[in-house]
Amino acid sequence: MxxxxxxxxxxxxxxxxxxxxxxxxVPQDKAALKVPFYxxxxxxxxxxxxxxxxxxxxxxxxxxxxxxxxxxxxxxxGDPEPLLTSPRDLMLAVDISGSMETKDMQLGSQMVDRLVGIKVVLDGFIKRRSQDRMGLILFADNAYIQTPLTLDHRTLVKFLNEAQIGFAGQKTAIGDAIGLALKRMKKSSEKSKVLILLTDGANTAGTVTPLDAAKMAAEHGLKIYTLGFGADELIVSSFFGNRRINPSADLDESTLQKIAELTAGQYFRARSIDELVKIYQLLDELEPQPAAGKGIVxxxxxxxxxxxxxxxxxxxxxxxxxxxxxxxxxxxxxxxxxxxx
The missing domain is CATH 1.20.58 (Methane Monooxygenase Hydroxylase; Chain G, domain 1)
Known part of the structure; x- marks a missing residue:
């Protein structure tokens, strides 16, 4: 403007x-100059x-x-640029083990695997958290940093969408994912540090148990919200006809609840994409956006x-x-x- x-x-x-x-x-001389060729x-x-x-x-x-x-x-x-008065570090940990390939999530008129459903929901969640520094951990047999803590949320969404099932193996290392998040966040100067861990199974790999990792996280002020994801019922067609199974039978809800309790967080259970959307909306309320100061123009x-x-x-x-x-x-x-x- x-x-x-x-x-x-x-x-x-x-x-x-x-x-x-x-x-x-200014007074001027009234004498005129005679010009012969006037x-x-x-x-x-x-x-x-x-x-x-x-x-x-x-x-x-x-x-x-x-x-x-x-x-x-x-x-x-130019356009006003808000000043953050209380930024937050928020790490997302997403399970990409083999079980995430289970197609028990309904998206529109089709059934999709769990990872696709997570990507759809997290895309909106990340865009709403414009004032937070966010990072992404992917875990299966091992845990690794897909995106370090950043305010560049467009890049974060890009790398999330590039994640594929089986990249890090077929098992689930929940403890290692918590340990990696703690390692990345404990040196941060920000007062508010949050980990949102989403899985559909139990800890079957890694060098650190989930509860030991949670205790260390609690000592360093890392709050953990745990999400158990997966449908309770799925109809499977076979040669002998249709039968109902529980695709989330391996989900260790007890451990996920204890992790949340140890770190002053909360455990959530999502059986569908709609429920997952509501949970992340609730997380927006539990961890509100940091207050923005008077913007700089x-x-x-x-x-x-x-x-x-x-x-x-x-x-x-x-x-x-x-x-x-x-x-x-x-x-x-x-x-x-x-x-x-």
Whole structure:
């Protein structure tokens, strides 16, 4: 947005007219210079002088307006950028073990695997957390950092969507995922540190047990929200007909609840994509966005544009005056001949 910081400067726009109207002109010598070839020039001079006088007045007025515009401090104001007064570090840990390939999630009119459902829900959650530093851990046989803590949420979503089942093996290392999150976050200077861990199974791999990792997390102030994900019932077709199974039979809800209790967090159970959406909306309420301070408005000063234009016009006007002076102070050949006669 374009704006003037000192718009009151434009109240001086009529100052030249006031000076011209009320100040007495400088006394001039009334003696006239007799020019022998005046008759030959009078008609041409009167017309040309009138045109030149009006053009010169217009240029001077333009220069004055440009100088006023420069003095008024023109600014280009950008979009306000909020200041964070209490940022939060929030790490997401997502299970990509083999069981996440189970297609027990309904998305629209089709059944999709669990990881696809998670990606859809997390996309909206990440976009809502614009003021948090967020990172992503993927885990299966091992845990690894997919995205370090960052405010670049577009990149975070990109790397989340690139995650594939089986990248890190087929088992589930919940304890290692917590340990890796703690390692990354315990050195952070932020007061609020949160881990949201989502899995559909039990700890079957890794070097650290989930509860030992949770105890260490509690000592360092890392709050953990655990999410158990997967349907309770799935109809499977076979040669002998349809049968109902529990695709989440391996989900260790007891351990997930204890992890949340040890770290002052909370455990949630999501059996569908809709339930997962509601859980992440609840997490928005439990961990609200940090308060934003008064925003900074980026400013770019533009005074040099009208000032430069005024300077350029002044130079051009001076050059025109010099050229006119040279032309009219040198008589033409015809006039010199008439004088000699």
């Amino acid at each position: 374009f704006s003037f910081e000192w718009p009151w400067v434009f109240t001086a726009v009529l100052l030249p007219f006031v000076v011209y109207r009320f100040l007495k002109p 008759a030959q020039l009078s008609g041409t001079l009167q017309t040309s002088q009138t045109v030149v006088r009006k053009g010169r007045l217009l240029i001077l007025l333009t220069i004055w307006l440009l100088l006023l515009a420069s003095a008024a401090k023109p600014m280009w104001l 980026p400013q770019q000063s533009l005074f040099y544009w009208p000032l430069g234009a005024a300077l350029l016009l002044s130079i051009l006007l001076a050059l025109v005056q010099i050229v006119r002076g040279l032309i009219f102070t040198r008589p033409s050949k015809a006039i010199r001949e008439s004088e000699n006669a």
